[in-house]
Amino acid sequence: MILSPRSIAALFTGQAISIFARFMTAPRAIWQGIAPEQHQRVYFANHSSNGDFVLLWTVLPAPLRRQTRPVAALDYWLKSPLRAFIGRDVFNAVLIDRRPEARTTDPVAQMTEALDQGASLILFPEGQRNGTDAQLLPFKSGLYHLAKARPEVDLVPVWIANLNKVMPKGEIIPVPLICTLTFGAPLHLAPDEAKDSFLARAAAELLALAPASQVQE
Amino acid sequence: MTSPHLLWLLSGVAGILILASIVGEVLRQRLSPDGGNPVIENLNARITAWWVMVILLAIAFLAGKTGVVLLFALCSFAALREFLTLTTHSRADHWSLVACFFVVLPLQYYFVLIDWYGMYAVFVPVYVFLLLPVLSALRGSTKDFLVRVSETQWALMICVYCISHVPALLYLQIPGFEGRNVILIAYLIFVVQLSDVMQYVWGKLIGRTKIAPTLSPSKTWEGFIGGALTATAIGTSLWWMTPFTVVQAAGMCLILTLMGFFGGLVLSAIKRDRGVKDWGHLIAGHGGFIDRLDSVIFAAPIFFHITRYFWSTT
Numbered sequence: 001m002i003l004s005p006r007s008i009a010a011l012f013t014g015q016a017i018s019i020f021a022r023f024m025t026a027p028r029a030i031w032q033g034i035a036p037e038q039h040q041r042v043y044f045a046n047h048s049s050n051g052d053f054v055l056l057w058t059v060l061p062a063p064l065r066r067q068t069r070p071v072a073a074l075d076y077w078l079k080s081p082l083r084a085f086i087g088r089d090v091f092n093a094v095l096i097d098r099r100p101e102a103r104t105t106d107p108v109a110q111m112t113e114a115l116d117q118g119a120s121l122i123l124f125p126e127g128q129r130n131g132t133d134a135q136l137l138p139f140k141s142g143l144y145h146l147a148k149a150r151p152e153v154d155l156v157p158v159w160i161a162n163l164n165k166v167m168p169k170g171e172i173i174p175v176p177l178i179c180t181l182t183f184g185a186p187l188h189l190a191p192d193e194a195k196d197s198f199l200a201r202a203a204a205e206l207l208a209l210a211p212a213s214q215v216q217e
Numbered sequence: 218m219t220s221p222h223l224l225w226l227l228s229g230v231a232g233i234l235i236l237a238s239i240v241g242e243v244l245r246q247r248l249s250p251d252g253g254n255p256v257i258e259n260l261n262a263r264i265t266a267w268w269v270m271v272i273l274l275a276i277a278f279l280a281g282k283t284g285v286v287l288l289f290a291l292c293s294f295a296a297l298r299e300f301l302t303l304t305t306h307s308r309a310d311h312w313s314l315v316a317c318f319f320v321v322l323p324l325q326y327y328f329v330l331i332d333w334y335g336m337y338a339v340f341v342p343v344y345v346f347l348l349l350p351v352l353s354a355l356r357g358s359t360k361d362f363l364v365r366v367s368e369t370q371w372a373l374m375i376c377v378y379c380i381s382h383v384p385a386l387l388y389l390q391i392p393g394f395e396g397r398n399v400i401l402i403a404y405l406i407f408v409v410q411l412s413d414v415m416q417y418v419w420g421k422l423i424g425r426t427k428i429a430p431t432l433s434p435s436k437t438w439e440g441f442i443g444g445a446l447t448a449t450a451i452g453t454s455l456w457w458m459t460p461f462t463v464v465q466a467a468g469m470c471l472i473l474t475l476m477g478f479f480g481g482l483v484l485s486a487i488k489r490d491r492g493v494k495d496w497g498h499l500i501a502g503h504g505g506f507i508d509r510l511d512s513v514i515f516a517a518p519i520f521f522h523i524t525r526y527f528w529s530t531t
Contacts, residue, residue, distance in 0.1 A: 026298060028498045168308050175314040176294070178302040178497060212492070 010089035017090070018058045021051065025166055025179040029059040032209065033185030034156055036061050040120055041154045041186070043068070044143055046136055046206060047124035048164035051174075056122050056158060057091065059181050069114055070122040071107075073098050094121065108145040115150050125202070131169045136207055139199045147189035147198065154186035157202065159209035182209040220397050222458040226407065227275055234271065237264045256421075262502025270500075270509070274406070278399050283330065285402065286384045290326040295506040296376040296514075297322065299496040303487070304368035309358035313349050313366075317373055321345050325381050332388045334531065341378040346370055375484075375514055376507070382517040389521075389529040394460045404459055405473065405520050408452040409512045412474040413481070416444025433485045445474040460528050472523070473516045480515030 021027065029036070045056060053070035060068055074095040077087030087093045094114045097103035111121060123146075125139040147155055159182045167174040184205055189198055241261040249257040277288040301314060321341065328337035350366040386401040420440025428436045449470040456466035484507060488496065497505020507514075525531070 026295070026497065026499060162302065165306075168311060171311050173315050173319070175301075175311060176298045176318055178298060 014090045030182045042121045044123045045158040068120040157184040157206040293380045299505045300372040303491045309356035313352040379514045382521040409477040412448035415447040416440045419443030476516040477512030480511040484511040
Protein backbone atom coordinates (compact mmCIF):
# COMPACT_ATOMS: atom_id res chain seq x y z
CA MET A 1 0.00 0.00 0.00
CA ILE A 2 1.30 3.44 -0.91
CA LEU A 3 1.08 5.94 1.94
CA SER A 4 0.05 9.33 0.64
CA PRO A 5 -1.36 12.12 2.81
CA ARG A 6 -4.75 11.30 1.31
CA SER A 7 -4.58 7.62 2.21
CA ILE A 8 -3.41 8.43 5.75
CA ALA A 9 -6.29 10.89 6.13
CA ALA A 10 -8.61 8.18 4.82
CA LEU A 11 -7.26 5.71 7.39
CA PHE A 12 -7.86 8.13 10.26
CA THR A 13 -11.27 9.17 8.97
CA GLY A 14 -12.25 5.49 8.77
CA GLN A 15 -11.16 4.94 12.38
CA ALA A 16 -12.97 8.08 13.53
CA ILE A 17 -16.21 7.07 11.81
CA SER A 18 -15.89 3.59 13.28
CA ILE A 19 -15.32 4.90 16.83
CA PHE A 20 -18.28 7.26 16.47
CA ALA A 21 -20.46 4.37 15.29
CA ARG A 22 -19.39 2.31 18.30
CA PHE A 23 -20.09 5.20 20.69
CA MET A 24 -23.59 5.70 19.32
CA THR A 25 -24.68 2.09 18.84
CA ALA A 26 -22.35 -0.24 20.80
CA PRO A 27 -22.87 -2.66 17.90
CA ARG A 28 -23.04 -6.31 18.73
CA ALA A 29 -22.25 -8.96 16.12
CA ILE A 30 -23.94 -12.33 16.52
CA TRP A 31 -22.11 -14.86 14.37
CA GLN A 32 -25.00 -17.29 14.11
CA GLY A 33 -24.40 -19.02 10.80
CA ILE A 34 -20.72 -18.31 10.12
CA ALA A 35 -17.52 -17.56 12.01
CA PRO A 36 -15.63 -14.29 11.50
CA GLU A 37 -12.96 -15.96 9.38
CA GLN A 38 -10.84 -14.91 6.44
CA HIS A 39 -13.08 -16.09 3.62
CA GLN A 40 -14.40 -14.38 0.52
CA ARG A 41 -18.00 -13.37 1.09
CA VAL A 42 -20.81 -11.20 -0.15
CA TYR A 43 -22.61 -9.85 2.92
CA PHE A 44 -26.14 -8.80 2.01
CA ALA A 45 -28.19 -6.83 4.53
CA ASN A 46 -31.40 -4.91 5.10
CA HIS A 47 -31.05 -1.21 4.36
CA SER A 48 -32.75 1.37 6.56
CA SER A 49 -30.06 3.98 7.10
CA ASN A 50 -26.91 5.40 5.55
CA GLY A 51 -25.05 4.04 8.56
CA ASP A 52 -25.80 0.43 7.62
CA PHE A 53 -22.57 -0.38 5.81
CA VAL A 54 -20.51 1.62 8.32
CA LEU A 55 -21.87 -0.54 11.13
CA LEU A 56 -21.35 -3.80 9.25
CA TRP A 57 -17.82 -2.67 8.36
CA THR A 58 -17.19 -1.71 12.01
CA VAL A 59 -18.09 -5.09 13.51
CA LEU A 60 -15.90 -7.05 11.10
CA PRO A 61 -12.49 -7.98 12.56
CA ALA A 62 -9.76 -5.69 11.14
CA PRO A 63 -8.21 -8.22 8.69
CA LEU A 64 -11.64 -8.92 7.18
CA ARG A 65 -12.55 -5.26 7.18
CA ARG A 66 -9.53 -4.36 5.05
CA GLN A 67 -10.65 -6.61 2.22
CA THR A 68 -14.37 -5.80 2.42
CA ARG A 69 -15.84 -3.18 0.08
CA PRO A 70 -19.37 -1.79 0.24
CA VAL A 71 -21.37 -1.57 -2.96
CA ALA A 72 -22.91 1.91 -3.03
CA ALA A 73 -24.79 4.27 -5.29
CA LEU A 74 -22.59 6.46 -7.43
CA ASP A 75 -25.15 9.27 -7.70
CA TYR A 76 -25.17 9.61 -3.89
CA TRP A 77 -21.50 9.17 -3.09
CA LEU A 78 -20.07 11.42 -5.81
CA LYS A 79 -22.37 14.35 -5.04
CA SER A 80 -19.83 16.33 -3.00
CA PRO A 81 -16.03 16.12 -2.55
CA LEU A 82 -16.49 15.05 1.09
CA ARG A 83 -18.83 12.19 0.18
CA ALA A 84 -16.48 11.16 -2.62
CA PHE A 85 -13.58 11.10 -0.17
CA ILE A 86 -15.55 8.98 2.31
CA GLY A 87 -17.02 6.70 -0.34
CA ARG A 88 -13.93 6.15 -2.46
CA ASP A 89 -10.92 6.72 -0.21
CA VAL A 90 -12.17 5.68 3.23
CA PHE A 91 -14.44 2.77 2.38
CA ASN A 92 -13.09 1.93 -1.07
CA ALA A 93 -16.68 1.49 -2.23
CA VAL A 94 -17.63 -0.19 -5.48
CA LEU A 95 -19.66 2.69 -6.87
CA ILE A 96 -22.45 1.59 -9.16
CA ASP A 97 -24.83 3.65 -11.23
CA ARG A 98 -28.45 2.99 -10.32
CA ARG A 99 -29.79 4.68 -13.45
CA PRO A 100 -29.89 2.09 -16.26
CA GLU A 101 -30.31 4.77 -18.92
CA ALA A 102 -27.24 6.76 -17.88
CA ARG A 103 -24.70 4.13 -16.95
CA THR A 104 -21.71 3.14 -19.00
CA THR A 105 -20.63 0.11 -16.97
CA ASP A 106 -22.68 -2.87 -15.86
CA PRO A 107 -23.02 -3.01 -12.02
CA VAL A 108 -22.79 -6.81 -11.94
CA ALA A 109 -19.58 -6.68 -14.00
CA GLN A 110 -18.14 -4.14 -11.52
CA MET A 111 -19.01 -6.38 -8.59
CA THR A 112 -17.59 -9.55 -10.16
CA GLU A 113 -14.45 -7.64 -11.01
CA ALA A 114 -14.08 -6.64 -7.34
CA LEU A 115 -14.65 -10.27 -6.29
CA ASP A 116 -12.05 -11.46 -8.80
CA GLN A 117 -9.56 -9.06 -7.20
CA GLY A 118 -10.12 -10.91 -3.91
CA ALA A 119 -12.46 -8.43 -2.20
CA SER A 120 -15.51 -9.30 -0.12
CA LEU A 121 -18.58 -7.15 -0.71
CA ILE A 122 -21.32 -5.50 1.34
CA LEU A 123 -24.52 -5.35 -0.67
CA PHE A 124 -28.02 -4.02 -0.02
CA PRO A 125 -30.27 -5.95 -2.39
CA GLU A 126 -33.25 -3.68 -1.69
CA GLY A 127 -31.43 -1.07 -3.75
CA GLN A 128 -32.57 1.85 -1.62
CA ARG A 129 -33.18 2.77 2.00
CA ASN A 130 -36.37 1.28 3.36
CA GLY A 131 -38.48 4.09 4.79
CA THR A 132 -41.68 2.05 4.82
CA ASP A 133 -43.29 -0.04 7.53
CA ALA A 134 -42.51 -3.21 5.57
CA GLN A 135 -39.59 -5.17 6.97
CA LEU A 136 -37.94 -5.59 3.59
CA LEU A 137 -38.50 -4.09 0.15
CA PRO A 138 -38.49 -6.48 -2.83
CA PHE A 139 -34.93 -7.43 -3.78
CA LYS A 140 -33.38 -6.11 -6.98
CA SER A 141 -31.96 -8.76 -9.26
CA GLY A 142 -28.27 -7.84 -8.72
CA LEU A 143 -27.79 -10.46 -6.00
CA TYR A 144 -29.07 -13.18 -8.36
CA HIS A 145 -26.82 -12.14 -11.23
CA LEU A 146 -23.85 -12.00 -8.88
CA ALA A 147 -24.67 -15.47 -7.49
CA LYS A 148 -24.91 -16.77 -11.03
CA ALA A 149 -21.65 -15.19 -12.17
CA ARG A 150 -19.65 -16.40 -9.15
CA PRO A 151 -21.57 -19.38 -7.71
CA GLU A 152 -18.70 -20.45 -5.43
CA VAL A 153 -18.75 -17.24 -3.35
CA ASP A 154 -20.60 -17.38 0.01
CA LEU A 155 -23.63 -15.09 0.15
CA VAL A 156 -24.07 -14.22 3.83
CA PRO A 157 -27.33 -12.64 5.04
CA VAL A 158 -26.86 -10.00 7.77
CA TRP A 159 -29.82 -8.52 9.65
CA ILE A 160 -29.10 -5.06 11.08
CA ALA A 161 -31.52 -4.35 13.93
CA ASN A 162 -32.42 -1.00 15.50
CA LEU A 163 -30.33 1.33 13.33
CA ASN A 164 -33.50 2.83 11.84
CA LYS A 165 -34.35 4.01 15.38
CA VAL A 166 -30.90 5.49 15.94
CA MET A 167 -31.32 7.71 12.94
CA PRO A 168 -34.79 7.72 11.39
CA LYS A 169 -34.92 9.05 7.86
CA GLY A 170 -35.02 12.84 7.91
CA GLU A 171 -33.48 13.34 11.37
CA ILE A 172 -30.15 15.09 11.77
CA ILE A 173 -28.92 14.04 15.23
CA PRO A 174 -28.66 10.32 15.98
CA VAL A 175 -29.84 8.94 19.32
CA PRO A 176 -27.56 6.35 20.97
CA LEU A 177 -29.23 2.92 21.02
CA ILE A 178 -27.69 -0.54 20.89
CA CYS A 179 -27.71 -2.18 17.45
CA THR A 180 -27.39 -5.88 16.75
CA LEU A 181 -26.05 -7.46 13.57
CA THR A 182 -26.92 -11.12 13.07
CA PHE A 183 -24.84 -13.05 10.53
CA GLY A 184 -26.71 -16.01 9.03
CA ALA A 185 -25.58 -19.16 7.24
CA PRO A 186 -24.17 -18.67 3.72
CA LEU A 187 -26.38 -19.15 0.67
CA HIS A 188 -25.53 -20.34 -2.82
CA LEU A 189 -27.51 -20.41 -6.03
CA ALA A 190 -28.82 -23.93 -6.57
CA PRO A 191 -28.30 -25.41 -10.04
CA ASP A 192 -31.18 -24.33 -12.31
CA GLU A 193 -32.79 -22.28 -9.53
CA ALA A 194 -34.97 -19.55 -11.06
CA LYS A 195 -34.30 -15.89 -10.37
CA ASP A 196 -37.51 -15.16 -8.49
CA SER A 197 -37.35 -18.20 -6.26
CA PHE A 198 -33.68 -17.51 -5.44
CA LEU A 199 -34.42 -13.90 -4.54
CA ALA A 200 -37.41 -14.98 -2.43
CA ARG A 201 -35.25 -17.54 -0.64
CA ALA A 202 -32.52 -14.98 0.01
CA ALA A 203 -35.06 -12.47 1.40
CA ALA A 204 -36.62 -15.16 3.61
CA GLU A 205 -33.21 -16.22 4.98
CA LEU A 206 -32.42 -12.59 5.79
CA LEU A 207 -35.79 -11.94 7.41
CA ALA A 208 -35.43 -15.08 9.53
CA LEU A 209 -32.50 -13.38 11.32
CA ALA A 210 -34.59 -10.44 12.55
CA PRO A 211 -35.01 -10.48 16.36
CA ALA A 212 -38.46 -11.59 17.50
CA SER A 213 -39.38 -8.19 18.93
CA GLN A 214 -38.87 -6.58 15.54
CA VAL A 215 -41.12 -9.01 13.71
CA GLN A 216 -44.12 -8.07 15.81
CA GLU A 217 -43.95 -4.39 14.99
CA MET B 218 -7.67 12.53 46.57
CA THR B 219 -5.64 9.60 47.71
CA SER B 220 -5.63 8.79 51.37
CA PRO B 221 -3.89 5.89 53.10
CA HIS B 222 -7.28 4.32 53.78
CA LEU B 223 -8.16 4.35 50.11
CA LEU B 224 -4.83 2.75 49.22
CA TRP B 225 -5.45 0.03 51.81
CA LEU B 226 -8.93 -0.63 50.50
CA LEU B 227 -7.70 -0.79 46.89
CA SER B 228 -4.82 -3.08 47.91
CA GLY B 229 -7.31 -5.29 49.72
CA VAL B 230 -9.48 -5.47 46.61
CA ALA B 231 -6.41 -6.22 44.47
CA GLY B 232 -5.55 -9.02 46.92
CA ILE B 233 -9.07 -10.47 46.63
CA LEU B 234 -8.84 -10.29 42.83
CA ILE B 235 -5.41 -11.97 42.76
CA LEU B 236 -6.85 -14.75 44.92
CA ALA B 237 -9.94 -14.97 42.67
CA SER B 238 -7.75 -15.10 39.55
CA ILE B 239 -5.69 -17.97 41.02
CA VAL B 240 -8.82 -19.89 42.07
CA GLY B 241 -10.36 -19.25 38.62
CA GLU B 242 -7.24 -20.55 36.88
CA VAL B 243 -7.06 -23.68 39.07
CA LEU B 244 -10.76 -24.38 38.44
CA ARG B 245 -10.18 -23.89 34.72
CA GLN B 246 -7.33 -26.41 34.66
CA ARG B 247 -9.26 -28.94 36.73
CA LEU B 248 -12.78 -28.64 35.32
CA SER B 249 -12.55 -26.88 31.98
CA PRO B 250 -9.15 -27.58 30.38
CA ASP B 251 -10.51 -27.13 26.85
CA GLY B 252 -12.83 -24.23 27.69
CA GLY B 253 -15.89 -26.48 27.67
CA ASN B 254 -17.43 -25.60 31.04
CA PRO B 255 -19.57 -22.47 30.62
CA VAL B 256 -19.81 -21.74 34.38
CA ILE B 257 -16.01 -21.73 34.77
CA GLU B 258 -15.49 -19.72 31.58
CA ASN B 259 -18.08 -17.17 32.75
CA LEU B 260 -16.44 -17.01 36.19
CA ASN B 261 -13.05 -16.23 34.63
CA ALA B 262 -14.56 -13.66 32.27
CA ARG B 263 -16.18 -12.00 35.29
CA ILE B 264 -12.90 -11.89 37.20
CA THR B 265 -11.09 -10.34 34.23
CA ALA B 266 -13.83 -7.73 33.89
CA TRP B 267 -13.53 -6.97 37.62
CA TRP B 268 -9.84 -6.18 37.14
CA VAL B 269 -10.71 -3.69 34.40
CA MET B 270 -13.50 -2.07 36.46
CA VAL B 271 -11.34 -1.73 39.58
CA ILE B 272 -8.42 -0.27 37.59
CA LEU B 273 -10.71 2.27 35.88
CA LEU B 274 -12.20 3.26 39.24
CA ALA B 275 -8.72 3.64 40.75
CA ILE B 276 -7.62 5.86 37.86
CA ALA B 277 -10.74 8.02 38.31
CA PHE B 278 -10.02 8.33 42.05
CA LEU B 279 -6.48 9.49 41.25
CA ALA B 280 -7.81 12.00 38.72
CA GLY B 281 -9.88 13.71 41.42
CA LYS B 282 -13.44 15.01 41.50
CA THR B 283 -13.65 15.71 37.77
CA GLY B 284 -12.36 12.23 36.98
CA VAL B 285 -14.94 10.55 39.20
CA VAL B 286 -17.81 12.69 37.86
CA LEU B 287 -16.70 11.93 34.29
CA LEU B 288 -16.42 8.19 34.90
CA PHE B 289 -19.94 7.96 36.30
CA ALA B 290 -21.30 10.23 33.56
CA LEU B 291 -19.91 7.72 31.05
CA CYS B 292 -21.45 4.84 33.02
CA SER B 293 -24.77 6.72 32.92
CA PHE B 294 -24.42 7.15 29.17
CA ALA B 295 -23.81 3.44 28.59
CA ALA B 296 -26.62 2.47 31.00
CA LEU B 297 -29.08 4.88 29.39
CA ARG B 298 -28.18 3.51 25.95
CA GLU B 299 -29.01 0.02 27.22
CA PHE B 300 -32.23 1.08 28.95
CA LEU B 301 -33.67 3.13 26.10
CA THR B 302 -32.88 0.34 23.65
CA LEU B 303 -35.54 -1.71 25.45
CA THR B 304 -38.20 0.96 26.08
CA THR B 305 -41.21 1.88 23.98
CA HIS B 306 -40.74 4.90 21.78
CA SER B 307 -41.92 6.09 18.43
CA ARG B 308 -40.47 8.42 15.83
CA ALA B 309 -42.22 11.30 17.59
CA ASP B 310 -39.88 10.80 20.57
CA HIS B 311 -36.70 11.34 18.59
CA TRP B 312 -36.02 14.80 19.96
CA SER B 313 -36.83 13.87 23.54
CA LEU B 314 -34.46 10.89 23.32
CA VAL B 315 -31.73 13.09 21.86
CA ALA B 316 -32.35 15.51 24.75
CA CYS B 317 -32.00 12.68 27.31
CA PHE B 318 -28.48 11.87 26.12
CA PHE B 319 -27.12 15.24 25.10
CA VAL B 320 -28.91 17.72 27.39
CA VAL B 321 -30.29 16.03 30.52
CA LEU B 322 -27.34 13.71 31.21
CA PRO B 323 -24.58 16.34 30.80
CA LEU B 324 -26.56 18.95 32.79
CA GLN B 325 -27.22 16.57 35.69
CA TYR B 326 -23.51 15.76 36.00
CA TYR B 327 -22.59 19.41 35.54
CA PHE B 328 -24.82 20.32 38.50
CA VAL B 329 -23.08 17.60 40.54
CA LEU B 330 -19.67 18.90 39.46
CA ILE B 331 -20.45 22.45 40.57
CA ASP B 332 -22.03 21.08 43.78
CA TRP B 333 -25.45 22.67 43.18
CA TYR B 334 -27.40 20.30 45.42
CA GLY B 335 -30.66 22.28 45.17
CA MET B 336 -30.63 21.72 41.43
CA TYR B 337 -29.33 18.18 40.91
CA ALA B 338 -31.68 16.84 43.60
CA VAL B 339 -34.76 18.04 41.69
CA PHE B 340 -33.61 18.46 38.09
CA VAL B 341 -34.72 15.05 36.74
CA PRO B 342 -37.73 14.44 39.03
CA VAL B 343 -39.17 17.95 38.57
CA TYR B 344 -37.89 19.92 35.59
CA VAL B 345 -37.21 17.03 33.20
CA PHE B 346 -40.32 15.19 34.39
CA LEU B 347 -42.50 18.13 33.40
CA LEU B 348 -40.70 19.44 30.34
CA LEU B 349 -39.54 16.35 28.45
CA PRO B 350 -43.04 15.03 27.63
CA VAL B 351 -43.74 18.40 26.05
CA LEU B 352 -41.14 17.64 23.37
CA SER B 353 -42.91 14.39 22.54
CA ALA B 354 -46.37 15.97 22.71
CA LEU B 355 -45.42 18.72 20.30
CA ARG B 356 -44.72 16.12 17.62
CA GLY B 357 -48.39 15.16 17.80
CA SER B 358 -48.33 11.38 18.05
CA THR B 359 -50.60 10.20 20.89
CA LYS B 360 -50.27 6.45 20.39
CA ASP B 361 -48.92 4.86 23.62
CA PHE B 362 -48.12 8.36 24.84
CA LEU B 363 -48.26 7.62 28.57
CA VAL B 364 -46.24 4.43 28.15
CA ARG B 365 -43.62 6.22 26.09
CA VAL B 366 -43.08 9.20 28.41
CA SER B 367 -43.23 7.05 31.56
CA GLU B 368 -40.62 4.61 30.31
CA THR B 369 -38.34 7.43 29.22
CA GLN B 370 -38.67 9.07 32.65
CA TRP B 371 -37.93 5.75 34.33
CA ALA B 372 -34.84 5.34 32.19
CA LEU B 373 -33.59 8.78 33.26
CA MET B 374 -34.31 8.22 36.95
CA ILE B 375 -32.51 4.87 36.96
CA CYS B 376 -29.62 5.57 34.64
CA VAL B 377 -28.89 9.27 35.20
CA TYR B 378 -30.47 10.47 38.45
CA CYS B 379 -29.64 7.48 40.66
CA ILE B 380 -26.12 6.89 39.28
CA SER B 381 -25.24 10.59 39.65
CA HIS B 382 -25.59 10.20 43.43
CA VAL B 383 -22.37 8.17 43.49
CA PRO B 384 -20.07 11.09 42.53
CA ALA B 385 -22.30 13.45 44.55
CA LEU B 386 -20.93 11.74 47.69
CA LEU B 387 -17.68 13.61 47.08
CA TYR B 388 -19.33 16.90 48.01
CA LEU B 389 -20.77 16.02 51.42
CA GLN B 390 -19.14 17.93 54.26
CA ILE B 391 -18.64 15.68 57.21
CA PRO B 392 -16.80 17.24 60.19
CA GLY B 393 -13.57 15.38 60.86
CA PHE B 394 -13.79 13.53 57.53
CA GLU B 395 -12.56 16.35 55.25
CA GLY B 396 -10.61 15.30 52.17
CA ARG B 397 -11.54 11.66 52.57
CA ASN B 398 -14.97 11.61 50.86
CA VAL B 399 -13.67 9.34 48.13
CA ILE B 400 -13.73 6.62 50.81
CA LEU B 401 -17.54 6.95 50.88
CA ILE B 402 -17.69 6.01 47.17
CA ALA B 403 -15.18 3.20 47.54
CA TYR B 404 -17.05 1.91 50.62
CA LEU B 405 -20.47 2.05 48.93
CA ILE B 406 -19.28 0.23 45.82
CA PHE B 407 -17.19 -2.26 47.80
CA VAL B 408 -19.99 -3.31 50.17
CA VAL B 409 -22.69 -3.46 47.47
CA GLN B 410 -20.59 -5.35 44.94
CA LEU B 411 -19.11 -7.65 47.58
CA SER B 412 -22.68 -8.50 48.57
CA ASP B 413 -23.47 -9.29 44.91
CA VAL B 414 -20.39 -11.46 44.54
CA MET B 415 -20.97 -13.28 47.83
CA GLN B 416 -24.63 -13.86 46.95
CA TYR B 417 -23.39 -15.44 43.72
CA VAL B 418 -20.82 -17.56 45.58
CA TRP B 419 -23.19 -18.67 48.41
CA GLY B 420 -25.92 -19.29 45.86
CA LYS B 421 -23.63 -21.51 43.78
CA LEU B 422 -22.45 -23.38 46.87
CA ILE B 423 -25.61 -23.97 48.93
CA GLY B 424 -28.44 -22.19 47.05
CA ARG B 425 -31.67 -24.26 47.13
CA THR B 426 -34.77 -22.16 47.81
CA LYS B 427 -35.52 -19.76 44.98
CA ILE B 428 -36.79 -16.33 46.04
CA ALA B 429 -38.57 -15.38 42.83
CA PRO B 430 -38.32 -18.24 40.34
CA THR B 431 -40.19 -16.40 37.60
CA LEU B 432 -37.90 -13.42 37.97
CA SER B 433 -34.41 -14.70 38.43
CA PRO B 434 -33.57 -18.39 38.74
CA SER B 435 -30.18 -17.60 40.30
CA LYS B 436 -31.52 -15.67 43.32
CA THR B 437 -31.92 -17.95 46.35
CA TRP B 438 -32.62 -17.28 50.03
CA GLU B 439 -29.41 -19.09 50.99
CA GLY B 440 -27.40 -16.97 48.56
CA PHE B 441 -29.08 -13.72 49.59
CA ILE B 442 -28.75 -14.21 53.35
CA GLY B 443 -25.21 -15.62 53.10
CA GLY B 444 -24.10 -12.84 50.76
CA ALA B 445 -25.75 -10.00 52.68
CA LEU B 446 -24.37 -11.22 56.02
CA THR B 447 -20.85 -11.77 54.67
CA ALA B 448 -20.79 -8.33 53.04
CA THR B 449 -22.23 -6.72 56.19
CA ALA B 450 -19.64 -8.46 58.38
CA ILE B 451 -16.71 -7.41 56.17
CA GLY B 452 -18.16 -3.92 55.64
CA THR B 453 -18.66 -3.46 59.40
CA SER B 454 -15.08 -4.53 60.07
CA LEU B 455 -13.99 -1.56 57.93
CA TRP B 456 -15.91 0.98 60.07
CA TRP B 457 -12.65 2.70 61.09
CA MET B 458 -12.17 4.16 57.62
CA THR B 459 -15.71 5.60 57.49
CA PRO B 460 -17.43 8.41 59.42
CA PHE B 461 -19.59 5.73 61.12
CA THR B 462 -19.28 3.89 64.44
CA VAL B 463 -19.29 0.08 64.45
CA VAL B 464 -23.04 -0.14 65.03
CA GLN B 465 -23.78 2.59 62.50
CA ALA B 466 -21.55 0.88 59.92
CA ALA B 467 -23.36 -2.42 60.46
CA GLY B 468 -26.75 -0.73 60.00
CA MET B 469 -25.52 1.08 56.92
CA CYS B 470 -24.15 -2.15 55.42
CA LEU B 471 -27.48 -3.91 56.01
CA ILE B 472 -29.31 -1.10 54.24
CA LEU B 473 -26.81 -1.14 51.36
CA THR B 474 -27.00 -4.89 50.82
CA LEU B 475 -30.80 -4.84 51.06
CA MET B 476 -31.15 -1.95 48.60
CA GLY B 477 -28.64 -3.64 46.30
CA PHE B 478 -30.69 -6.80 46.37
CA PHE B 479 -33.87 -4.84 45.56
CA GLY B 480 -32.09 -3.18 42.65
CA GLY B 481 -31.18 -6.55 41.17
CA LEU B 482 -34.74 -7.78 41.66
CA VAL B 483 -36.51 -4.78 40.09
CA LEU B 484 -34.16 -4.49 37.14
CA SER B 485 -34.45 -8.24 36.52
CA ALA B 486 -38.22 -7.83 36.38
CA ILE B 487 -37.80 -5.25 33.62
CA LYS B 488 -35.48 -7.57 31.70
CA ARG B 489 -37.96 -10.42 32.02
CA ASP B 490 -40.77 -8.20 30.79
CA ARG B 491 -38.74 -7.28 27.71
CA GLY B 492 -37.63 -10.87 27.11
CA VAL B 493 -33.87 -10.32 27.39
CA LYS B 494 -31.30 -12.09 29.53
CA ASP B 495 -28.81 -9.24 29.83
CA TRP B 496 -29.06 -5.49 29.49
CA GLY B 497 -26.09 -5.36 27.15
CA HIS B 498 -22.92 -7.13 26.13
CA LEU B 499 -20.07 -4.72 26.79
CA ILE B 500 -18.81 -6.16 30.10
CA ALA B 501 -17.65 -9.69 29.30
CA GLY B 502 -19.17 -12.30 31.63
CA HIS B 503 -21.47 -9.81 33.36
CA GLY B 504 -23.63 -8.57 30.49
CA GLY B 505 -24.29 -4.85 30.28
CA PHE B 506 -23.54 -1.84 32.46
CA ILE B 507 -26.94 -2.03 34.15
CA ASP B 508 -26.36 -5.72 34.97
CA ARG B 509 -23.29 -4.69 36.95
CA LEU B 510 -24.67 -1.43 38.34
CA ASP B 511 -28.22 -2.52 39.25
CA SER B 512 -27.43 -2.84 42.96
CA VAL B 513 -25.39 0.39 43.09
CA ILE B 514 -28.24 2.23 41.33
CA PHE B 515 -30.67 1.40 44.15
CA ALA B 516 -28.19 1.77 46.99
CA ALA B 517 -26.48 5.04 46.01
CA PRO B 518 -29.29 7.60 46.50
CA ILE B 519 -30.34 6.07 49.84
CA PHE B 520 -26.74 5.93 51.08
CA PHE B 521 -26.26 9.53 49.93
CA HIS B 522 -29.35 10.85 51.69
CA ILE B 523 -28.88 8.97 54.96
CA THR B 524 -25.25 10.08 55.15
CA ARG B 525 -26.19 13.62 54.21
CA TYR B 526 -29.04 13.86 56.71
CA PHE B 527 -27.22 12.44 59.73
CA TRP B 528 -23.56 13.26 59.14
CA SER B 529 -23.16 16.10 56.66
CA THR B 530 -23.36 19.78 57.54
CA THR B 531 -24.49 20.82 54.04
